[in-house]
């Protein structure tokens with residue numbers, strides 16, 4: 001059979017699914033506002049489960065889940081300027097908020113409710129607004145608030161995140177020394193929080209000793225993780241693409257040089273779920289909700305947490321979370337894993353980490369039901385045989401006597417009406433001992449690896465000598481999922497670029513050059529990234545067993561200029577890292593006026609002349625040869641470092657628009673000259689189009705329109 005006649009079965013299945021979805025009844029055709037927020041089976045099922053204490057509360061629950069969800073955000077805590085930004089938020093932003101909401105709702109400003117500081121979020125850094133995402137996005141009176149949120153999010157200074165979704169990273173309690181695995185990480189709002197916690201002690205650790213490994217089974221969604229992490233610029237971060245239920249054992253190098261299996265001491269399993277706790281944010285769930293989905297998910301949720309528990313260190317902490325209200329996806333999964341590991345895992349009470357959070361204990365009684373919730377089963381024996389493959393014995397609650405020892409009441413259940421949020425479930429587990437079937441021997445894993453350690457390719461056989469190339473295995477491997485990634489090429493000893501970089505940027509020898517890498521095999525490096533030593537070790541030892549999507553922060557970028565011999569410039573992304581290792585040679589300290597002057601100069605063809613700067617800055621510039629440098633600004637509240645370029649007669653700050661606006665706000669300068677009012681812009685464009693159309697009308701049409709006007 002010719003190739004032409006061959007059908008790709010996967011593509012065909014995908015096409016078929018697409019077509020079915022297009023004609024399917026559950027396809028959403030209405031806009032969100034018009035979706036009927038009702039689902040008889042949903043109501044019947046949760047009433048049956050007694051998820052609320054009494055009928056009064058049940059009514060409150062039913063009212064709240066039909067309302068839109070308020071927006072929330074949190075400030076990136078580890079940044080030096082966090083406190084100053086929080087202060088600006090509490091004063092200027094909230095004043096703008098009150099003004100905008102009063103205008104939007106046509107009420108006096110005094111009647112506008114102040115944003116709510118989430119009491120359980122550490123250091124008062126998180127707020128909930130009394131506005132929905134749609135309110136903010138689509139209301140002209142709120143355009144400045146909207147711009148602020150977008151701009152500060154892009155600058156990495158805040159994160160917009162649903163309030164309850166902030167809880168799992170808090171109870172995971174990550175420290176800078178932790179080895180963290182986020183098993184189902186995309187799109188990455190919780191990952192961002194984990195990275196922030198890892199970097200929470202910058203004065204103690206220039207580079208945190210721990211790391212965050214964020215994984216997702218969906219190749220495309222892995223790139224959302226890359227984007228999220230880019231805002232935070234961590235060299236201790238790795239993105240992988242694998243099915244978490246079958247996550248491979250990773251190998252690491254011990255301090256004595258031996259190899260061992262990597263065990264994590266903090267693991268987050270924010271598993272895929274039916275998501276009925278997010279009904280307020282995603283009203284289309286009203287149309288799709290069904291019990292079969294929860295039953296199907298129970299299996300995958302269990303396999304993911306089981307694999308997580310296997311990879312957890314003894315004494316390590318695992319957090320299991322869902323945005324589902326269903327005990328089958330929550331307590332039943334926890335009950336199953338605790339029972340299977342007979343004392344190897346314990347549920348931990350973590351409420352002390354969430355002061356002021358309103359929640360209820362995990363359920364210890366629940367029932368199962370048929371698809372249409374017309375039959376209810378209290379034990380497996382009552383389940384008709386036709387459902388035996390869907391409803392499993394492990395989904396039922398244990399008998400009372402056994403249940404008492406489990407501690408399910410230590411799980412955290414949040415219902416939407418408790419504090420005007422989404423619904424959520426969290427369980428915190430601690431590992432007490434190793435499981436019998438755990439593989440902790442790295443030898444078998446390594447023996448597989450050594451077979452592919454040295455790959456002969458024309459590029460790596462130089463002068464007849466075989467070179468071990470770290471990217472070998474990744475190049476040789478078949479494609480695991482999606483696109484094949486570029487190789488990870490680490491710097492070798494005596495790398496000539498490193499010697500020059502070290503000299504030019506006055507880099508401390510404690511910056512390990514072996515952790516510098518590029519993403520292509522070439523003599524002429526373009527972008528140079530930096531990752532921590534532990535991450536380097538993980539990449540080199542494991543790239544043949546797991547698909548690594550991304551690691552490292554961009555530290556240097558090629559920037560050839562005829563006035564300097566040094567071909568690299570610093571990259572703003574990696575400045576957090578490079579700054580910690582750079583001596584005084586390529587630093588310029590400037591004051592507020594000079595910084596504002598540099599920020600306001602946005603025309604790349606007209607860099608600011610040094611003659612415009614303060615005398616002291618001019619003097620410093622005279623000492624500095626042409627090339628990349630750090631521009632430092634300090635005041636009582638914080639220190640800011642930005643990448644600069646010393647030209648032959650100029651000094652330029654290399655910051656993007658978001659960063660520029662962020663810094664201007666911190667300096668107390670109105671950034672509105674960089675701001676766009678999208679509504680005004682749309683009006684101007686509409687006017688221009690109308691004028692253009694009018695000008696293009698032939699004379700007859702004009703006459704006709706004038707006639708019509710007269711007749712009317």
Ligand SMILES: C[S@@+](CC[C@H](N)C(=O)[O-])C[C@H]1O[C@@H](n2cnc3c(N)ncnc32)[C@H](O)[C@@H]1O
Pocket residue numbers: 165183184185186187188189190191215216217218221242243244245270271272273300304
């Ligand atoms: C609830 S979302 C995670 C949300 C994320 N933790 C956050 O805070 O942004 C669940 C994620 O699990 C991923 N997923 C589903 N099945 C998986 C599996 N078997 N292994 C790894 N990831 C999986 C999905 O692609 C999805 O991105």
